[in-house]
Amino acid sequence: MTMPPPHNPPPHNPYAGQVPPPQQPGPYGPPVPHGFPQQYPGAPQGQGAWGQPPMGPPPKKKMSTGAIVGIVLGSVVVVAGLGFAGTRVLSGAGALGSFPEATHRLVVPKTLLDGEYKLTKDASETEGKEVEDTYDPSVKDAKAAIAQYTGEKDAVLVVSGFSGRLRDPEGARDAILKGAVDKQSTLAVPPEDFTPAGADVTVTCQVTRSKDVMGSTTLPMCAWGDDNTASFVAVVTAESATADPKTVDLAALAETTAKVRAEMRKPIGG
Numbered sequence: 001m002t003m004p005p006p007h008n009p010p011p012h013n014p015y016a017g018q019v020p021p022p023q024q025p026g027p028y029g030p031p032v033p034h035g036f037p038q039q040y041p042g043a044p045q046g047q048g049a050w051g052q053p054p055m056g057p058p059p060k061k062k063m064s065t066g067a068i069v070g071i072v073l074g075s076v077v078v079v080a081g082l083g084f085a086g087t088r089v090l091s092g093a094g095a096l097g098s099f100p101e102a103t104h105r106l107v108v109p110k111t112l113l114d115g116e117y118k119l120t121k122d123a124s125e126t127e128g129k130e131v132e133d134t135y136d137p138s139v140k141d142a143k144a145a146i147a148q149y150t151g152e153k154d155a156v157l158v159v160s161g162f163s164g165r166l167r168d169p170e171g172a173r174d175a176i177l178k179g180a181v182d183k184q185s186t187l188a189v190p191p192e193d194f195t196p197a198g199a200d201v202t203v204t205c206q207v208t209r210s211k212d213v214m215g216s217t218t219l220p221m222c223a224w225g226d227d228n229t230a231s232f233v234a235v236v237t238a239e240s241a242t243a244d245p246k247t248v249d250l251a252a253l254a255e256t257t258a259k260v261r262a263e264m265r266k267p268i269g270g
Helices: 065-074 082-087 128-133 169-179 250-264
Strands: 104-106 117-122 139-150 156-166 185-194 203-212 215-225 229-236 265-267
Touching: 104 139, 104 156, 104 229, 128 139, 128 156, 156 169, 156 250, 169 203, 169 215, 169 229, 185 215, 185 250, 203 250, 215 250, 229 250, 250 265
Parallel strands: none
Antiparallel strands: 104 265, 117 139, 139 156, 156 229, 185 203, 203 215, 215 229
16 A cells, blocks of 8 residues: 655744735835845945846936037027018018118128138028018018038037018017027027127027927027018037026127128128
C-alpha cells in the first residue's frame, strides 16, 4: 500500500490575517508604496533600487541661436498694415484726406546697414501677395517688401512692409504693431514713440513675448509709416530672444529702423 506524502504545513506567518498599516507620509515627502525601498536625505545616489542608474529629469539642452531665431520668427505674423485693415477704423485726417502722390517705394537690397546684414530670403512675391491682395480703404497701389537678412553670430533682421499711397500712415504703423500680438504672443512693453536723429518720421517700438514648448522668447520690433511706405523691423539674436523685455534698448532699435528705412526707401524712378 502506497502511503501519501507527509503533509508539511507552510511556515508560520506572524502577520497572517492582519491588514497592512496605512501609508503615512514620511518626514521628507509623500508615502512610498509597500515593497519599494525608501530613501532619505543624503543617501548615496549612485544606483537605484535594483542597480539601475537613478532616475531624474533629463539634462537641459542648450538651444542654438538658429533654433531660438526660428521660434521667434515663427511667432511673427506677416503683417504690414494691410493685413490688419479689417479691424482698423480710420479717424481724423486719415479718414477724410485725399491720397498722397506716389514719390517713393520700398526696395529689397542685397545687404542692409552698410553691408552688416546679407539677404537670405525675399518673400515679397510669395507671402507679400497676401498683403497686396488685402483690401484697405486707406491704401492704394500697395506693393509688398518682405525680407529676411542674416548678420554675424546668426543674428537675423526681418523687414515686413509695403509701399504705395497711404492716406493714414500713422494708422498703418499702429496696425503693423497690433498685428504682431496674437494668441501666441503678448505685449510685454507697450508701444513707445521715438524720433531718431536725422529721421523725418516717428518710429514706434514695442516688445512682445511668446511661449511654446521650448520656453518663452522676447521679440522687440519697431515700425514706421509715411505717405508712401510702412514697415516693421525686428532684429533677433540669441541674447535678445532670451532677454528680459524691460531691459531691451528700444531707442537703439529705433535708430536701426531709421537706418533700414533710409536704405530701403528710394525715389520712384531713381
